[in-house]
Amino acid sequence: MGQKLIIGISDWKVGRGDDILVTYALGSCIGTCIYDRTTGISGLSHIMLPDSTAIIDGHTTRMKFADTALPDMVERMRAMGANPASMKAKIAGGAVMFQTTNSKFNIGQRNIEAVKETLRKLRIPIIAEDTGLNYGRTMTFWAQSGDVEISSTVMGKKKL
Template identity: 50%
Template sequence: MAEQLHAGIAEYKIGQEPFTLAALGLGSCVATVIYDAQHHIGGISHIMLPDSTAFSAAQITNPAKFANLALPQMVTELRAAGATGPLTAKIAGGAQMFKTTSKQLNIGQRNIMAVQATLAELAIPIIAQHVGGTQGRTMIVDLADFSTMIRIVHEGSIYI
């Protein structure tokens, strides 16, 4: 079995085959994996918040926490690590973990929209996603072939 690189909350990891990448315990957070199929290299981020615009530069101590900062930074590091081919993405998470009627408080949906918008700005197509709902998830990605398993709390596993 390949060694697994885990991206904790507000982290991202970059690896190359034979590694696998994982983001465990996704609730309202969104895991985003960006992959170069030519070189079997990819990165996975565990995004906690949609964007950094409500914070001053001095308040942002961890850019990996925010979709609008983490994803461009991860792409830059992927390119520096040898990802020269076209990039594609898969995303998972963004659950609404608490009952609320306020759209402002649905951080999961806001995270999904921010990740989708940031990937669109980076011209990286999302080729699969498992997002929303009310269940937590784990995402595990094999860098050999970009196969992606989503474990859903109390529901089992699927592949996207």
Template identity: 50%
Template sequence: MTEQLHAGIAEYKIGHAPQTLAALGLGSCVATVIYDEEHHLGGISHIMLPDSTAFSASQTTNHAKFANLALPEMVTALRQAGATGPLTAKIAGGAQMFKTASTQLNIGQRNIMAVEATLAQLAIPIVARHVGGTQGRTMIVDLVDFSTMIRIVHDGTIYI
């Protein structure tokens, strides 16, 4: 049986094939998987908040919580683990879990935008996404071939 590494909320994990990576129970959080196809090496982050700039230094000690800190740190960890090839990404999550008229309070959409902006700054293309909506998801990634399963609450399974 293949080992599955789970990234909990505000965590990231790095793995090598034949491992799989997973982020379970994504609501407004965004899972980002970054993959080196040449080395079958990847990382998955379970991002909770878009950006750390509104918080004090003592509130940002867990970099994995924030898109603007987690993704650059995860890329560094991937490079240290042996990723030398071009990197690509897939993202999932960012649902609007509660009805609100305020776009400022739609943390899911803000998380999506922050992940996309951070990946663009890192020059990592997003090759697939399943984001937004109002339903929770789980993302599971096979590091052998980068196949990615998304389980959608009350709506089945898709592959991106």
């Protein structure tokens, strides 16, 4: 029997086979599902911020940033036996939750760009995405098949 793995904010987990990975209520954060159907090894990451290099503070976690979380997760998947060449990615999130007139920076958009750039460097193709707009998303990810379901209060459920 597979497990249900819950991924919090600034967190990632790797599952396999019948495992189901879930991350709740992505706002401006990004959920990245990476899977390798040949081995059924899959990871889901929930990042908050694009770039760790601007952060001087030592006690902050690598799982929070696109540029550190995704390479770490892929490395774990590889160590468990996944084949990087057959990895594929699906991403969701990066919304603008509050429409402010003087929004200092659109963190959602910067997160989307950082995740895409990091995946490009890792040579993992993005085969589906549900990003941007202005609502929260919960992401449910079946490790073996790579199927992803997005649910939101506004749009209901859809397959990704």
